[in-house]
Amino acid sequence: MTEFEIQHKDLMGRIGKLRTAHGYIETPTILPVINPNLVTIEAAEMKKYGAEMLITNAYIIYRKPDLREEALTKGVHSLLGTEIPIMTDSGSYQLYEYRDVEVSNREILEFQQRIGSDVCVPLDIPTPPYVKHKRAKEDLEVTLSRLREARSLMPANGQDNMLAGVVQGSTFTDLRADSARQAAELEFDLYAIGGVVPLLESHGFARLVDLIMASKQNLPLNAPVHLFGAGHPMLFSLAVALGCDLFDSAAYAIFAKDKRYLTSDGTKKLEKLRVLPCSCPVCSTYSVAELKENTDLLAAHNLWVTFEEMRMVKQSIAEGSLWELCERRCRAYPSLVDALKRMTNHSAVIERYDAATKRPFFYLSEYSAHRPEVLRYANLLDRFQLSGRVLITTKEEREEEEYDHIYLVKPPFGPYPVELKESYPVGQSEIPVEIDDVAKTVALQNVLKLLELNSEKAEFVFRYDSSWDGHTLLEEIGKYAEVRRNVSAQESVVS
Numbered sequence: 471m472t473e474f475e476i477q478h479k480d481l482m483g484r485i486g487k488l489r490t491a492h493g494y495i496e497t498p499t500i501l502p503v504i505n506p507n508l509v510t511i512e513a514a515e516m517k518k519y520g521a522e523m524l525i526t527n528a529y530i531i532y533r534k535p536d537l538r539e540e541a542l543t544k545g546v547h548s549l550l551g552t553e554i555p556i557m558t559d560s561g562s563y564q565l566y567e568y569r570d571v572e573v574s575n576r577e578i579l580e581f582q583q584r585i586g587s588d589v590c591v592p593l594d595i596p597t598p599p600y601v602k603h604k605r606a607k608e609d610l611e612v613t614l615s616r617l618r619e620a621r622s623l624m625p626a627n628g629q630d631n632m633l634a635g636v637v638q639g640s641t642f643t644d645l646r647a648d649s650a651r652q653a654a655e656l657e658f659d660l661y662a663i664g665g666v667v668p669l670l671e672s673h674g675f676a677r678l679v680d681l682i683m684a685s686k687q688n689l690p691l692n693a694p695v696h697l698f699g700a701g702h703p704m705l706f707s708l709a710v711a712l713g714c715d716l717f718d719s720a721a722y723a724i725f726a727k728d729k730r731y732l733t734s735d736g737t738k739k740l741e742k743l744r745v746l747p748c749s750c751p752v753c754s755t756y757s758v759a760e761l762k763e764n765t766d767l768l769a770a771h772n773l774w775v776t777f778e779e780m781r782m783v784k785q786s787i788a789e790g791s792l793w794e795l796c797e798r799r800c801r802a803y804p805s806l807v808d809a810l811k812r813m814t815n816h817s818a819v820i821e822r823y824d825a826a827t828k829r830p831f832f833y834l835s836e837y838s839a840h841r842p843e844v845l846r847y848a849n850l851l852d853r854f855q856l857s858g859r860v861l862i863t864t865k866e867e868r869e870e871e872e873y874d875h876i877y878l879v880k881p882p883f884g885p886y887p888v889e890l891k892e893s894y895p896v897g898q899s900e901i902p903v904e905i906d907d908v909a910k911t912v913a914l915q916n917v918l919k920l921l922e923l924n925s926e927k928a929e930f931v932f933r934y935d936s937s938w939d940g941h942t943l944l945e946e947i948g949k950y951a952e953v954r955r956n957v958s959a960q961e962s963v964v965s
């Protein structure tokens with residue numbers, strides 16, 4: 471059985487401890503890709519950046535006689551010169567890029583086992599995005615038969631080599647769900663979502679959100695999930711929030727070769743940099759000019775910021791602020807804004823995984839109005855069973871009339887009993903004074919919900935102040951409540 475102990479959770483993200491044959495690692499984490507043919511940063515150096523596990527390509531080793539010989543006699547750890555855990559990929563990606571892979575699923579799996587890989591990967595078929603459904607389904611059938619073969623070659627229980635069940639299915643959520651379900655039935659040690667590199671390259675992040683959700687919902691919760699090819703730090707918070715635990719990064723080296731400087735907000739062209747905005751050991755020692763001359767230095771910076779961001783993600787999980795981190799990161803880039811919006815479409819599912827009580831939240835943008843906590847609050851409105859005269863008001867005042875219950879309205883949550891003014895989440899979450907219309911709309915929808923739930927037994931007065939003037943839902947509220955516009959002392963003096 472895989473040993474994966476989950477220590478903290480936030481949204482669908484988690485901090486976990488995973489046992490490998492080469493020791494425990496803490497997730498979420500990113501596995502730097504080591505290409506044994508063109509090393510930019512030595513495997514032995516990777517620990518200092520924060521790497522706990524590496525990934526290399528078994529097929530590249532297999533196909534080169536000298537590398538293959540050394541790996542077979544001394545093992546992959548010795549070949550790369552490190553004792554930290556190593557995951558090996560199968561060559562599927564080469565299959566996708568170049569179409570010529572001269573090795574069978576069985577051969578490459580046996581090879582991975584023999585060289586002492588900590589995590590082996592079957593030879594799956596990475597189907598590109600937006601192909602015909604028929605093609606994606608046919609490819610998936612092949613992937614699934616290879617997963618079955620892998621599982622029979624490497625039975626579960628007591629293996630030193632863990633085995634990854636790869637999820638494919640192109641951009642089809644039904645196929646992704648099917649793929650995940652069938653992989654889960656075969657009981658892998660961990661799961662890997664594949665076939666998303668072209669989507670990442672074309673910034674199809676919203677679609678990526680759907681694919682991760684479709685996969686994740688059909689995978690066992692107690693197993694780690696790897697997202698193949700997602701090495702850009704700007705994506706980590708989002709992918710982790712959706713339940714991905716492991717990542718691999720060739721990005722640090724690929725972007726460096728292209729003279730591009732990674733930040734958690736996106737990528738900058740080195741030629742456009744006037745200063746180095748980061749304080750990593752590279753950026754605090756060298757100048758822009760020196761980085762331009764030396765790709766390895768740039769790769770090193772890229773790796774520092776990559777691990778820095780992963781630590782930030784971890785800290786956010788531990789303190790329960792992962793949504794805020796997602797919101798901040800995703801606001802840096804339009805196609806990530808789309809992804810954030812798409813994540814709010816999945817709030818109902820995320821809510822089911824999310825911890826019931828956590829720290830109060832910060833309202834950072836209109837997307838905060840659709841956070842899982844807000845949805846959860848709406849779902850709990852039916853616990854308020856009201857009768858008698860009820861006032862719902864956007865502003866607390868000294869009341870001249872007698873009411874049986876007084877409810878205040880706080881965007882984006884909506885109505886809450888005045889007695890719960892200090893309680894989580896409504897009372898404690900921090901909302902800007904000048905709140906946007908999205909939050910107000912959600913709040914009024916929840917007012918309507920409370921009215922509808924209690925219209926039989928209670929008699930409602932809804933009172934609003936001028937900042938709510940003209941809201942389209944006021945008329946609807948008028949069907950259930952006597953609506954009054956509050957004229958404040960100041961306003962009445964002016965008019």
Ligand code: GUN
Nearest residue numbers: 562563596664665698699
């Ligand atoms: N690396 C990037 N994408 C993939 C994928 O879909 N499958 C495998 N095995 N490796 C990958």
Ligand code: ZN
Nearest residue numbers: 748750753771
């Ligand atoms: Zn730096």
